[in-house]
Amino acid sequence: MTALLLEKIVKRFDTTTILRQLNLLVQEGQVYGLLGANGAGKSTLIHLIMGFLYPDSGRIEVFGKTPSAMHGQIGYLPERLRYHTHCSAREYLTYMGNFAGMRGASLTSRINDLLELVGLTESADKRMRNYSKGMTQRVGIAQALLSDPQLLLIDEPSSGLDPQGQLEMRDLLLDLRSQGHTILICSHQLDEIEAVCNRVGILVHGAIAAETDLAQLTGTNGVVITLKETPTDALDFALRSIDPSIVRDDRFITVPENSPSLQGRLLQLLLDEGYTVASLQPSLGNLRDLYLHVVSGKEPPAEMQPQAPLAILDSLLAGEEQQ
Amino acid sequence: MAKLRQIWAWTRFIWSEYQRTGRFLVELGALIIFAYVFLRKPNVDAHLTATQFFGMTAIFVLCQTIFTTTMMAGLGNRPQGYVVLARSLGRKGYLVGLFLVAFLISLVNLILCTIIVTIINKPVLWDAVIWGAGALPLILDIALVTALVLLLSSLVLSQGWRLSILAVIALASLSTSDIFTNTFDPNGSLGKILAAIRTIVGIPLTPLFAGFELAVTRQAYESNLNQALAILGGQAALLIAVSAFGFFAFERRDIILGA
Structure with a gap:
């Protein structure tokens, strides 16, 4: 809500x-x-x-x-x-x-x-x-x-x-x-x-x-997998069993970069557990970098540009309808 | 009922703040000086009348009301108020609490003056009916002055509105014989226009001045009771009007409490 x-x-x-x-x-x-x-x-x-x-x-x-x-x-x-x-x-x-x-x-x-x-x-x-x-x-x-x-x-x-x-x-x-x-x-x-x-x-x-x-900013050298659903605690246990370096915060899972086999295993696990991967992208630096970038007058990365609230609400509602 | 309890809690809270600041000592000191200078019996043969008592006490209490209400408006216009305004007490309750404390302090002052004069210099023909006849319009005037001063504080009205209302009050209060007639020829065009404006803008404040006169002389009760009741009704109506305008303005303005 x-x-x-x-x-x-x-x-x-x-x-x-x-x-x-x-x-x-x-x-x-x-x-x-x-x-x-x-x-x-x-x-x-x-x-x-x-x-x-x-x-x-x-x-x-x-x-x-x-x-x-x-x-x-x-x-x-x-x-x-x-x-x-x-x-x-x-x-x-x-x-x-x-x-x-x-x-x-x-x-x-x-x-x-x-x-x-x-x-x-x-x-x-x-x-x-x-x-x-x-x-x-x-x-x-x-x-x-x-x-x-x-x-x-x-x-x-x-x-x-x-x-x-x-x-x-x-x-x-x-x-x-x-x-x-x-x-x-x-x-x-x-x-x-x-x-x-x-x-x-x-x-x-x-x-x-x-x-x-x-969660998209916390790992400077990683890859962020965004899930559509909020995972259960059981997934955390499974993630730790794959590799302790995997970090989850809400719907975002951060994996170290240059780890293709680990990423592959993680994706397989998520699919096996029935989760939907919304996106997989490199993490976007830390908050300090983003802040200094933005206050200096530069454009933020496209995915961080603010949307009008109604557009966000529409996309959320559309997602719920699809599910 | 729940709202009344909230307002009463807020009133008690400001009362405790008022005591803590120690400013009541200023009022207490002023009361002692006033009582010593004006209310004490200067010699055995001197006899105070009720008219003299109300004439002096009304001026003292109304001046003290202006001071106290200004101080209350200051207490309400501090950043601490944001946390209070965030409660369901609301803006109206906030204003009513400030009004009540200022009004109650002035009322206590009037009662103290009455007690002091009754003890040290009892006026001639002094009884509860005479006191009530003078005190009632005076209490309504105290409430009116409290509401007016609160309305004219920076907490409630913006600068422009305050200046406009103060200009209206100044115009309405101009004497027909002194500054006004010396400055403008009463028979000239400008003098006539200003006199007409003064009459029009002076009407709303008539109950305030008539109430003062009624409190001091109490003549209207004997000569024309209907007139006395009309004055009291006018005071009550003006009090409601000023309060309503205050609520209206405070509800609609941006609240930026003083630093």
């Missing part, structure tokens, strides 16, 4: 155009990383999805509804560590729950669960002004998850954090990914996006200049 659809979004502030005909599609369960330099329009994009800003033109849908219809059902972690720090984390989360219409034992239980998830159970009753930046950001994650949102928007999660805090935040985001949350992360930190996301878009001058699945 489509979690987030933005089509031909234009946003201007006075005479400055921030977003130009921006298209974006995020599927349910996907962790989408939006990369861009400072001032590229990442935060503006998030504020549009949250409904804080209105687009000058274009269409935004969150799970098929307008942002205003989804109000309160989108989790939001703002860019800067700005919270009401006179409260303890528990008080703050209780208030935030109250603002969302939650109360009583269910709220208390939810807060306890979230404090445990973000590792703040021990310090939940201390004033937030005494927290480190990393701890404050973890409170931010907890408040974003409070209403069990269908979509989570995270703006610069590691902004202002020290290396230890960044690692903790990354682990937390990986936890959320493993729990199946649909997340849009805006960041200018390539390694963070690379570690956490499964799809990435690069925002340049207010539009997505390139977009790709990260």
Whole structure:
């Protein structure tokens, strides 16, 4: 299911155009990383999805509804560590729950669960002004998850954090990914996006200049086999038994290059197991190369050029019909 | 009911923020100074009247309302607000919470003034009916001023709208005898046009000024009860109109909270 659809979004502030005909599609369960330099329009994009800003033109849908219809059902972690720090984390989360219409034992239980998830159970009753930046950001994650949102928007999660805090935040985001949350992360930190996301878009001058699945970028010297179906865990066991160097991430299997016999055996295995191979192509370099390539104004490879969301939806629907 | 609970939670939250900032000390200090200078009994023979009490207290409380509401608008116009606005409380609830806290603080100030004057310098013929007759239009004026100041804050209206409304208020408030008539010949073309405009734009604010007069003199209750009720009704209607305009503007504007 489509979690987030933005089509031909234009946003201007006075005479400055921030977003130009921006298209974006995020599927349910996907962790989408939006990369861009400072001032590229990442935060503006998030504020549009949250409904804080209105687009000058274009269409935004969150799970098929307008942002205003989804109000309160989108989790939001703002860019800067700005919270009401006179409260303890528990008080703050209780208030935030109250603002969302939650109360009583269910709220208390939810807060306890979230404090445990973000590792703040021990310090939940201390004033937030005494927290480190990393701890404050973890409170931010907890408040974003409070209403069990269908979509989570995270703006610069590691902004202002020290290396230890960044690692903790990354682990937390990986936890959320493993729990199946649909997340849009805006960041200018390539390694963070690379570690956490499964799809990435690069925002340049207010539009997505390139977009790709990260599995296609992780091996600089390999071949990526893309399956039509999401494999079962049983396939992982079979893959490891062929060769431990084979890496699978979702529908993408990366095989070392210059290994024709291994590739042949792998393809045979996939066909025997009943999988459909959608494509087989060399991996396309790493994210840093792609980012630098795109922000320097060069055209991305054809398969990474963004498509209009409706074209993607049409192709997905066509694929389902064929099956 | 659920929405009311959300708004009340938000109101309590801002109230705690207000206490934390320590700005209530400014209001408390101002109240003490005001009570010492204007409400205390200067000598044994001096007797305060209800009209004098309401005349002084109305000005003090309304000025304090402007200060408090400006401060509340500032508290609402911080980046911390994004996380709150992301909740189902919504934009209307956000604004109502800010309004309620500012209004309640002014109401508490009015009640404190009443208690102080009753203890230290009880006005002549002072009873609950007289107090209620003056306090009711004053409370409605407090609500009106709170709503107006909130409406005119950068949180709710854009710069252009704020300047336009302020210009209308300035024009409506111009005296017929002083600045206006000295600057423009009342019988000249420009003077006549401006006078007509002033009359038209002044109409919406009439309940505010009439309410102030009613609070201070309370004459209309005795001379013409219908007129007094019309003033109170006009104040309530203007309050609803200003609030509706505030909600309308805040719902439709891009929210860019201050740094």
